[in-house]
Amino acid sequence: MATTTENPLRIGLRAGGAREPTVFTIFGATGDLAQRKLLPAIYNLAVRGLLPPQMRLVGYARTDMSDEQFHRFARAAIESHSRTPVDDAYWPSFAAMLTYHAGGFDDDEHFHQLATRLDELGEQLGGAPARVFYLSTPASFFPVILRGMGAAKLNRPISQVRVVIEKPFGHDLASARELAEIAHKWFQERQIYRIDHYLGKETVQNIFAFRFANAIFEPVWNHRYVDHVQLTVAESLGVEHRAAFYEETGVVRDIIQNHLLQVLALVAMEPPAAFDAEAVRDEKTKLLRAVRPMSFENSVRGQYDRGYVAGEEAPSYKDEPEVPPETTTATYIAAKLDIDNWRWAGTPFYIRSGKRLAKRVTEVAVQFRRVPHLPFAQDAAEHLEANALVLRIQPDEGISLRFGAKAPTPTLSIRSVNMDFQYGSSFLVDVPEAYETLILDAIRADGTLFTRQDGVERAWQICDPLISQWQQGQPQLYRSGTWGPEQADELMARDGRRWRQP
Amino acid sequence: MTVPGLPETVELGSVERTLAAMRGGDGKGSVRSTTLNLVVYAPDDALVQGTMDVLAGVSVSHPLRALIVTPGDGKPVAEVSSLCRLDRGGDVLSERVVIKAAAAGLPSAVVLLLVPDLPVFLWWRGDVSEDDALLRELAGMATRLIIDSDIVGVDAVERVCLFAPGLADLAWARLQPWRQAIAGLFDGRTQRRALDHLMAVEVRGPEGQARLLAGWLRSRLGRQIGLDVAKAQRMERVELHSGKGEFVVERSGRDNHGTASGPGIEPFAFSLGQPLAARMLAAELDELGGEPVFEEALAAA
Numbered sequence: 151m152a153t154t155t156e157n158p159l160r161i162g163l164r165a166g167g168a169r170e171p172t173v174f175t176i177f178g179a180t181g182d183l184a185q186r187k188l189l190p191a192i193y194n195l196a197v198r199g200l201l202p203p204q205m206r207l208v209g210y211a212r213t214d215m216s217d218e219q220f221h222r223f224a225r226a227a228i229e230s231h232s233r234t235p236v237d238d239a240y241w242p243s244f245a246a247m248l249t250y251h252a253g254g255f256d257d258d259e260h261f262h263q264l265a266t267r268l269d270e271l272g273e274q275l276g277g278a279p280a281r282v283f284y285l286s287t288p289a290s291f292f293p294v295i296l297r298g299m300g301a302a303k304l305n306r307p308i309s310q311v312r313v314v315i316e317k318p319f320g321h322d323l324a325s326a327r328e329l330a331e332i333a334h335k336w337f338q339e340r341q342i343y344r345i346d347h348y349l350g351k352e353t354v355q356n357i358f359a360f361r362f363a364n365a366i367f368e369p370v371w372n373h374r375y376v377d378h379v380q381l382t383v384a385e386s387l388g389v390e391h392r393a394a395f396y397e398e399t400g401v402v403r404d405i406i407q408n409h410l411l412q413v414l415a416l417v418a419m420e421p422p423a424a425f426d427a428e429a430v431r432d433e434k435t436k437l438l439r440a441v442r443p444m445s446f447e448n449s450v451r452g453q454y455d456r457g458y459v460a461g462e463e464a465p466s467y468k469d470e471p472e473v474p475p476e477t478t479t480a481t482y483i484a485a486k487l488d489i490d491n492w493r494w495a496g497t498p499f500y501i502r503s504g505k506r507l508a509k510r511v512t513e514v515a516v517q518f519r520r521v522p523h524l525p526f527a528q529d530a531a532e533h534l535e536a537n538a539l540v541l542r543i544q545p546d547e548g549i550s551l552r553f554g555a556k557a558p559t560p561t562l563s564i565r566s567v568n569m570d571f572q573y574g575s576s577f578l579v580d581v582p583e584a585y586e587t588l589i590l591d592a593i594r595a596d597g598t599l600f601t602r603q604d605g606v607e608r609a610w611q612i613c614d615p616l617i618s619q620w621q622q623g624q625p626q627l628y629r630s631g632t633w634g635p636e637q638a639d640e641l642m643a644r645d646g647r648r649w650r651q652p
Numbered sequence: 653m654t655v656p657g658l659p660e661t662v663e664l665g666s667v668e669r670t671l672a673a674m675r676g677g678d679g680k681g682s683v684r685s686t687t688l689n690l691v692v693y694a695p696d697d698a699l700v701q702g703t704m705d706v707l708a709g710v711s712v713s714h715p716l717r718a719l720i721v722t723p724g725d726g727k728p729v730a731e732v733s734s735l736c737r738l739d740r741g742g743d744v745l746s747e748r749v750v751i752k753a754a755a756a757g758l759p760s761a762v763v764l765l766l767v768p769d770l771p772v773f774l775w776w777r778g779d780v781s782e783d784d785a786l787l788r789e790l791a792g793m794a795t796r797l798i799i800d801s802d803i804v805g806v807d808a809v810e811r812v813c814l815f816a817p818g819l820a821d822l823a824w825a826r827l828q829p830w831r832q833a834i835a836g837l838f839d840g841r842t843q844r845r846a847l848d849h850l851m852a853v854e855v856r857g858p859e860g861q862a863r864l865l866a867g868w869l870r871s872r873l874g875r876q877i878g879l880d881v882a883k884a885q886r887m888e889r890v891e892l893h894s895g896k897g898e899f900v901v902e903r904s905g906r907d908n909h910g911t912a913s914g915p916g917i918e919p920f921a922f923s924l925g926q927p928l929a930a931r932m933l934a935a936e937l938d939e940l941g942g943e944p945v946f947e948e949a950l951a952a953a
Contacts, residue, residue, distance in 0.1 A: 161945060199925075202836075
């Protein structure tokens, strides 16, 4: 059987887009995520010529809607949220790709009807296109949708069907396994694409490039040279309108179990043999297996109190709309993680994340050990800090390296200086949104940036003990606009270290 | 927002110092990011000015040092300026140096001012002759020679293809969306089989691009494909004749868009992109080294 990879005219074409004829179905197409992220991302891929020439997008939701109404709905969503304005000249071509199918999630008949519709669309595209299903619904619908798809044989053929699932992948280890069991009843693991949009960010992917395309850092990337690593995911915003969701999740489930542990895995993993889905995910999971589960003793939880952020008065978490007054939900965590492997034994990874902190920043700071002996007079180097390498993920993406240099004074005086590299100063191009990268990868059947079930389960194993222990007691209050509760500083101080100021 | 610095005319020996002073002018210190050297040969003032206009667009995405060389009489001089792009969270700085010197002295001026260890692109905007010593010498420094066969002709490009490790043709770059659309016609299983029966191609467009397109099809499919050209200022339509039917890619009524159609597939639209010189050039600066598919197409054109 001839396949698309055998099209000789594809050889050497520069556009890195997808080409296999594809029908892309969004379950929950009228929802918030579809409006804010998915439809704009697909439009941006389309206008850049990155989607397959033969593609159909099927919006599926319970609302009754004609194709024309869905076109208007999609256009409004794209106009509101796309990084590229709608091109009136191009719009008719894009709209021609969109179609809508109304249906519920709990009736097999609706899935059979969808299957018939997809078969018709497949015929229009020359037969047997790839099928990508995006579950853009609340997680509570995942089991019933997966089951409905299975009942209608929308999970076949295995090589042509992929299903994209949004986080959360469960709310603890047991529920994650339960969800996986349901999914695996109908789909093979290789068909399942668990999306964590953090991994689609350009600067997160740059961690790969920085670590594995540069020989000079790898020899010092271990416990012999690295004193400790600090990972910070700080938000200046509060819980906003997501109080109901946040009360169910808290900072560990919202940030640590997924985003932060994924970034940690990229920073600490061994070099993969290849940049492909299995090799990369094997190494990430291997690293996560070496991370000791989080403990109550090595962590601090906090909840934001009132204060000022960027000069604006900010309410406490308890004063946010829809937050119950007796809440003990943690909006902040600081913790020490140990990695029990040859590379990192004895080098702690300190993590912190919270809402309403001093500023929005995500960074990884690799703090190197001090030199074993300073051959200078004590007063010549008293201001000298140890070397530090900071990978800034957002905002102001870039890399800083701190090293000692002689100050231009008559006497010998060594000072720390920062050499700062900003991605924006070297590559000022349109950076794709994370969802664009990940949707395109799903269409191209590249699972490298998606999480695999064993990685998800291990992340829950790391987090679950702490979540369980935090059921008791109260979080420490911290003033909005600060870097968290004082106890977080004490966590570092007892190891003779301190948090850096991002 | 793009902020051009005021140009200063200096001796060649003062260029680096002048550029350093321009960098320090923003108060951000001495760190600079530069990703490539771009040497442009522009044989007259109009081409120098045109080059500066194109560079304003290219500098948006590529922090580079541009050395625009133009032959002149008298003592060698350089007009130095910088261009800073300050929006979208970045501050990309590009440096532009217009060097006027005797033709024989231009290569030595270029050597003096290249940023070390970075790739060198030569955009040749003059006539092309394989006996041109200046072209040979400048191309010898370059990792990539950029030329435009719509201006100098396909045969001239073919003659200089061994001058530099990599050769780029802006006319070939203009064909990219057309090739993309044509390839898209044959992704399906049924249509893929039709490629085996492709016999001839009819093109309405510039003759050089038509030849390159036919050369591409011949080299990819490994056999002779007939070519019939109806000359036009820009690419308008490509019709592929196969024993399995006719496949057509053509510019649509809307600007910068086209449609592609063929037996058994839904017609689809594709973007032709903005044929801006800056965009074309920027795309070529993203590539390093040679492009075997182009070289094979050129040989078969």
